[in-house]
Amino acid sequence: MAVDKVRSSASAAAVMGLVVAAAALLSPPAPGSFNDEVNTLVEIKRALNDPSGALRAWDPEVIAAGDELCDWPMVVCNLKGQVFRLDLSNQNLSGTLSPAIGNLRSMRNLLLCNNSISGAIPDTLGQIVHLETVDLSNNHFTGSIPSTLGGLAHLQHLKLNNNRLSGHIPDSLATASMLSRLDLSFNNLSGHLPIFGASIVSLQGNPLLNPTVEEPHDFPTPKQANSEENSDVLDEREGHILGILAVCLSIACAVTTVITVVAVVCRCRHRHEQAGAVDDVSSAISLTDSGLSQYSISSLFILP
DSSP: OHHHHHHHHHHHHHHHHHHHHHHHHHSOOOTTSHHHHHHHHHHHHHHEEOTTOTTTTOOHHHHHTTOOGGGSTTEEEOTTSOEEEEEOTTSOOEEBOOGGGGGOTTOOEEEOOSSOOEEEOOGGGGGOTTOOEEEOOSSEEEEOOOGGGGGOTTOOEEEOOSSEEEEOOOHHHHSOSSOOEEEOOSSEEEEEEOOOOOSEEEOTTOTEEEEEEOOOOSSOOHHHHHHHHHHHHHHHHHHHHHHHHHHHHHHHHHHHHHHHHHHHHHHHHHHHHHHHHHHHHHHHHHHHHHHHTTSOTGGGSOOO
């Protein structure tokens, strides 16, 4: 009996193991898992044209033969064996960027610059929550900039310059908390210009962008706050200087008035003195005439 019980227990354990193994094989891989990342890279390769064979080694059969994902060219993994960095720069690639790229949940750096990749930028990039650097510059991407990029809390560098992007710049890029460098130059962007929080922003080469800047957000940046404080100080100084000028002008007007009055008084007095002198001379002349009239002309000569 004991032997039968042992055999029954062993059989049950074997059956349970087979069930668990089958469930593991049949269940879909979790996002960010090894199998999922292999499938994602294969999807990315499938959507791209690779005339130079740069992605030739991206083959799941090689993985099955004992190779590792982290040994694939242009793929850098973290300590957990997950894709940490994907650098396909300068590989003469064309085609499109597969939306499956959003499954590389542990990736921090995506570099696809200097190729000829076209089509839209997948909004699934917003699912890669740990992204710090995205460089898609010098390609042929079209369509609008996905607003989901502005929701990446760790994004520091975003370069989308020298593409064919159009439409408005998402306001979410203006409020991205960690974004320090934003390059959107030489596209076909249009619409208003938000106030960006990034310290380095390049927008040249977009002639349809509206140069009018919108009102700032509710919480001004430190630079804006310092600017407002400096403006208040300048206004206060200007008011003080204008007050001093007004007092000086009043004093100058008063002095001018006093000088004018004194000059008028002096002039009137001078005229009065001149008039008095004329009257004295006239009186003297009159007296002389009256004195001379008492004598005849003959009496003025002394006869011998």
